[in-house]
Amino acid sequence: xxxxxxxxxxxxxxxxxxxxxxxxxxxxxxxxxxxxxxxxxxxxxxxxxxxxxxxxxxxxxxxxxxxxxxxxxxxxxxxxxxxxxxxxxxxxxxxxxxxxxxxxxxxxxxxxxxxxxxxxxxxxxxxxxxxxxxxxxxxxxxxxxxxxxxxxxxxxxxxxxxxxxxxxxxxxxxxxxxxxxxxxxxxxxxxxxxxxxxxxxxxxxxxxxxxxxxxxxxxxxxxxxxxxxxxxxxxxxxxxxxxxxxxxxxxxxxxxxxxxxxxxxxxxxxxx
Amino acid sequence: xxxxxxxxxxxxxxxxxxxxxxxxxxxxxxxxxxxxxxxxxxxxxxxxxxxxxxxxxxxxxxxxxxxxxxxxxxxxxxxxxxxxxxxxxxxxxxxxxxxxxxxxxxxxxxxxxxxxxxxxxxxxxxxxxxxxxxxxxxxxxxxxxxxxxxxxxxxxxxxxxxxxxxxxxxxxxxxxxxxxxxxxxxxxxxxxxxxxxxxxxxxxxxxxxxxxxxxxxxxxxxxxxxxxxxxxxxxxxxxxxxxxxxxxxxxxxxxxxxxxxxxxxxxxxxxxxxxxxxxxxxxxxxxxxxxxxxxxxxxxxxxxxxxxxxxxxxxxxxxxxxxxxxxxxxxxxxxxxxxxxxxxxxxxxxxxxxxxxxxxxxxxxxxxxxxxxxxxxxxxxxxxxxxxxxxx
Numbered sequence: 001x002x003x004x005x006x007x008x009x010x011x012x013x014x015x016x017x018x019x020x021x022x023x024x025x026x027x028x029x030x031x032x033x034x035x036x037x038x039x040x041x042x043x044x045x046x047x048x049x050x051x052x053x054x055x056x057x058x059x060x061x062x063x064x065x066x067x068x069x070x071x072x073x074x075x076x077x078x079x080x081x082x083x084x085x086x087x088x089x090x091x092x093x094x095x096x097x098x099x100x101x102x103x104x105x106x107x108x109x110x111x112x113x114x115x116x117x118x119x120x121x122x123x124x125x126x127x128x129x130x131x132x133x134x135x136x137x138x139x140x141x142x143x144x145x146x147x148x149x150x151x152x153x154x155x156x157x158x159x160x161x162x163x164x165x166x167x168x169x170x171x172x173x174x175x176x177x178x179x180x181x182x183x184x185x186x187x188x189x190x191x192x193x194x195x196x197x198x199x200x201x202x203x204x205x206x207x208x209x210x211x212x213x214x215x216x217x218x219x220x221x222x223x224x225x226x227x228x229x230x231x232x233x234x235x236x237x238x239x240x241x242x243x244x245x246x247x248x249x250x251x252x253x254x255x256x257x258x259x260x261x262x263x264x265x266x267x268x269x270x271x272x
Numbered sequence: 273x274x275x276x277x278x279x280x281x282x283x284x285x286x287x288x289x290x291x292x293x294x295x296x297x298x299x300x301x302x303x304x305x306x307x308x309x310x311x312x313x314x315x316x317x318x319x320x321x322x323x324x325x326x327x328x329x330x331x332x333x334x335x336x337x338x339x340x341x342x343x344x345x346x347x348x349x350x351x352x353x354x355x356x357x358x359x360x361x362x363x364x365x366x367x368x369x370x371x372x373x374x375x376x377x378x379x380x381x382x383x384x385x386x387x388x389x390x391x392x393x394x395x396x397x398x399x400x401x402x403x404x405x406x407x408x409x410x411x412x413x414x415x416x417x418x419x420x421x422x423x424x425x426x427x428x429x430x431x432x433x434x435x436x437x438x439x440x441x442x443x444x445x446x447x448x449x450x451x452x453x454x455x456x457x458x459x460x461x462x463x464x465x466x467x468x469x470x471x472x473x474x475x476x477x478x479x480x481x482x483x484x485x486x487x488x489x490x491x492x493x494x495x496x497x498x499x500x501x502x503x504x505x506x507x508x509x510x511x512x513x514x515x516x517x518x519x520x521x522x523x524x525x526x527x528x529x530x531x532x533x534x535x536x537x538x539x540x541x542x543x544x545x546x547x548x549x550x551x552x553x554x555x556x557x558x559x560x561x562x563x564x565x566x567x568x569x570x571x572x573x574x575x576x577x578x579x580x581x582x583x584x585x586x587x588x589x590x591x592x593x594x595x596x597x598x599x600x601x602x603x604x605x606x607x608x609x610x611x612x613x614x615x616x617x618x619x620x621x622x623x624x625x626x627x628x629x630x631x632x633x634x635x636x637x638x639x640x641x642x643x644x645x646x647x648x649x650x651x652x653x654x655x656x657x658x659x660x661x662x663x664x
Contacts, residue, residue, distance in 0.1 A: 036319070061316050061610025080610035099609055099622075102593055120609070120624065121593060139624055140590050163626055164589065186596075186623035193544075194589075213547060 020050035022073050027051035032058035036082065040064055047071060061101070066092050083120075086113055089130075102139065105132050108154070114242050118160075118184065127154040127173065134158050135243045136183045141165045146202060148172025157235055159243070163187065165194045167258070168216075171201040176235050178250060179207040195219065196258050200265050204258040205232060207250065220261040224252065291592060292474075292486040293317035293460040296575045296605040298582040302635040303601065304332045304452040307443065309615035313604075314458040315440040316611045320486075323379075324468035325461025326442040327434025329425070329475040329482035330453035331579055338429045340367050340390035341407050341479075346470055347385045348420035356414055356421045357389075363410060364391035372433070377445040379437055384470050386424065386446075388431065404479055404524065408503070411478060415507040422471040422508065427480025430579065434459075434473035442473075454635065455582055457575050459484040466509045476508065476516045479524065480578045485512040486607060487572030487592045498565035512574070518566050519576050530583055530632065536563040538588050538628040575605050584631035596631045597622045603633040 027046040031039050039062045046054055052073050056065065059079030066075050070090040077085075077096045086094050087106035092113075099117035103125060110129040121139035124132055129152040137160040144165070146154055154173035159180050167175055182188055196204055197216030205224060224232060232252035240247045295314045299305050307330065314326075334342050343360070347353045360366060372386040393406040411423045425432035430453075433446040439460045443449070459474035465488060466472060475482040489495065489511035496506045496514055502525075504517040515537075522533045536559055540548075545556045560567070571591030576583045584605040586594050595609045599616035606612045612619065625631055 059610075060614045061608055063319065080613050082608070082610055099613075101608055101610060118624075120595075121590070139593075140627075163624075184621075184623045186621070187625065189626055189629045192626075213543070 020048065022047075022052035022071050023050045024053070025051050026053040026055065029054065029056045030058055031056050031060070031062055031079065034062065036062035036064060040067075047073060059098075066094050086111070099136075100134075104134075105130070105156075108132075109152075116243065121163075123162075124154060124156045124173075127156070128152055129154050131155040132157070133239060133242050136160050137187055138162045138166075141168050143170055143173065143175045143202075144168045146170050146173040146175075148202060155235070157239055159239065161188060162192060162195075164192050165197060166192065167196040167199050167202070167204050168194070169198040169200070170196060170204070170260075173202045174231075175202070175204045176232065176255075177204070177206045178236070178239065178247075180247075180250075196260070198265060199258070199260040200263050201260055203228075205255045206258060207254045208256075210256065210258075215258060218261055218265045219258050222257045222259060224255055224257045228257065229253075291320065291464075292462050293320035293607045293611075294458070294484045294486050294573060294575055294594070294605070295607070295611055296457040296484070296577065296582055296584070297455070298577075298603045298633040298635070299454040299601050300603055300633060300635055301601045302332075302454050302580075304454050305456075305602075306452055307448050307456050310456040310458050311440055311443050311448070313606060313611040313615050314460055315438065316614050317460060317606075317608055318438060320462065320607060321438060321460030322462050323438045323441075324436055324463050325434070325459070325473035326437050326439030327432065327459050327461075327473040327475055327484075328439070328443065328446075328448060329430065329432045329455075329457045329477065329484070329577060330448070330451055331430040331455035331480070331577065332453040333431055333451045334390070334429045337367060337390040340392055341403075341426055341428055342431055343389045343391060343407075343410075343426050344372060344424040344431050344433075345387055345389070345414065346422045346424055347387065348470075350385070352418055352420040353385065353387065355418050359414065359418065360389060360391060360410065362394075363397045363406070364389075364393055366391045372431075373447050373450075374445050375447050377437075377441055379441045380435065380445045383435060383445065386433075408478060408520075412503070412505050416505050424471075425475075425477045425480075425482070427477065427482075427579070430480050430482075432475050432477050432482060434475065435470045436468050436473065455577055455579075457482060457484050457577050457582070463510075464488070465511070469509075471508050472510045474510075474512055475577075476510070476513045478504075478516050478520045481516050481520050481524070482577050483512055483515040483519070483574055485515060485572055485574040487574070487587065488570045489514060489568055489572060490570030491568055494565050495568065515568065515574055515576065518568070519578075522563075522566070523578075530581065530630070532559065534583065534585050534628070534630040535559055536566050537568045538585055539567060540628060541588060573607065580635045582633040584625070584633075586625065586627045586629070588628040590627035593624075594631075595622070595624045603631075605631055605633075 055076045057078045059081050061082040063082035065081050067087040072091045075094040084103040090109040092111040094113045096115045100119040102120040104119045104123045107126045113132045115134045118136040119138045123138050123142045125144050127146045140163045142162040157176045193214045195215045196219040229252040368390045398406045435442045474484045492511040499517045522528045572587045573592035573594040597604045597612040597619040598621040599619045604612045
């Protein structure tokens with residue numbers, strides 16, 4: 001039984017009911033003036049009735065949109081969705097036409113999130129699978145404690161740059177930073193620092209150069225190997241396609257790889 | 273069987289999330305505007321507060337008494353009012369006084385009386401110090417010495433309106449829809465470390481300085497003790513209070529520019545200072561050494577305002593959210609981007625500053641409605657006098 005207190009009782013019952021399988025049916029919701037609970041209740045009703053594609057317009061900060069949805073459905077969100085967008089989601093494909101706030105893809109398990117704008121802090125916190133593409137910049141602590149296991153390998157792609165503490169305590173998965181020209185330059189009055197502080201799993205690919213002080217002391221530097229170059233080519237291609245951009249100048253050769261030097265950086269600190 | 277628990281608590285909100293919400297609007301042309309977008313924006317972040325504190329600071333609302341200090345005082349007991357009025361009348365010329373108009377609002381329970389007094393210090397009372405210092409003395413005397421009376425605000429041509437309730441409720445109660453100001457700050461409270469009471473709601477203020485704040489000030493004890501040495505008594509039971517006094521001490525009394533004040537409150541980390549070039553490096557080391565007791569530690573996002581200027585500031589590793597946008601003449605600061613876009617969908621500029629990097633908004637100096645221009649950058653003379661300053 002899920003015990004997240006944000007989920008209302010009706011939602012929990014949805015889980016156990018015999019749901020209609022998702023169809024190609026498109027459903028529309030106007031979010032203007034709706035409380036987040038009311039909005040998410042309507043979305044759940046649509047999901048239960050078999051909607052395979054949900055378009056939500058006029059979103060103004062409502063939280064938990066597409067959170068805990070575990071079906072292969074697609075969302076198109078216009079406006080500014082609130083915190084914990086698609087948290088705990090599993091198999092959703094979600095596009096935001098606008099900026100997103102904090103906690104995008106929190107503990108997401110699979111699926112894909114595409115943001116035609118920026119996102120706030122802790123993108124992909126504790127993420128366990130799936131992909132997040134963000135066209136512009138992201139806030140603090142992206143991919144904090146992101147993890148991987150077996151086939152489950154989350155990927156976060158950032159078009160511009162992340163603010164400080166990107167990849168903090170990162171335990172798995174991949175973050176790619178394309179370092180394109182900033183859209184909101186005032187968000188970067190100084191170069192980002194503390195990248196990969198406490199990292200003990202996963203990789204960060206960064207296009208361009210980093211000064212040693214910009215990363216945590218647990219970070220090692222290397223060049224991507226051939227297989228990783230291939231992976232980066234695919235990422236660049238997908239990013240260009242998703243956002244309709246021509247990125248001829250971005251090539252895998254320009255990336256450096258950041259990796260954890262130790263799998264248990266604090267082993268001697270906390271374990272006896 | 274029906275789950276009885278779900279009837280009483282249909283959303284199962286037995287764990288509560290979040291901190292506070294802050295929102296601020298500055299009309300950079302100095303034009304007085306309605307607070308309607310501010311009410312909408314702050315209530316859009318209703319989930320961040322819990323109805324145990326809401327408040328507003330508004331600048332430019334009393335042009336007819338622009339040269340008088342507007343003292344807005346809360347009374348939990350009518351006797352306290354008599355005591356305050358006899359205190360004030362002995363020391364100030366009171367040009368006007370009235371109860372702050374309110375409207376019956378269902379969600380407001382047991383409100384205290386709030387009165388406002390427009391006044392100037394009398395000749396013969398503490399003539400050796402500035403009028404500002406005399407007003408601060410009166411505020412401290414009332415807050416410490418008179419039971420059940422607390423000063424909400426004490427600046428010229430501005431006022432603080434606050435209480436226990438969601439901010440939109442407080443706005444309705446104090447009829448803020450009837451006011452127009454060029455600078456509005458708004459706060460929705462989620463008290464975590466201290467009780468909810470009318471005086472404990474944000475903004476906190478002294479003279480025309482006001483502060484709204486989301487977070488916790490872990491350095492409260494250190495800050496408080498230092499401020500007490502400079503004559504500021506912390507009586508409102510909330511950590512945020514120290515922010516208002518820190519800014520008054522540094523910016524008004526010691527005449528430091530806001531660029532230095534923000535570097536004292538949220539200085540760069542030592543390792544960052546080590547990498548800096550001279551003379552910036554030595555200056556920052558000096559600041560951190562001289563003002564180590566005014567470093568504000570812990571997670572915070574706050575908006576500091578006074579006439580002509582509004583500053584948004586985060587802790588150095590941004591443990592609380594803060595975003596800013598400029599649309600037309602208005603600068604907005606908000607805990608959440610959605611609230612800015614709700615009231616101004618087409619922004620010319622948007623950003624979310626790195627920790628310790630202040631958002632600075634100023635009214636253009638040529639603005640006609642501002643009676644006190646933004647503070648000039650500090651002169652060499654002031655800098656030299658800095659060491660001597662700081663005592664009452």
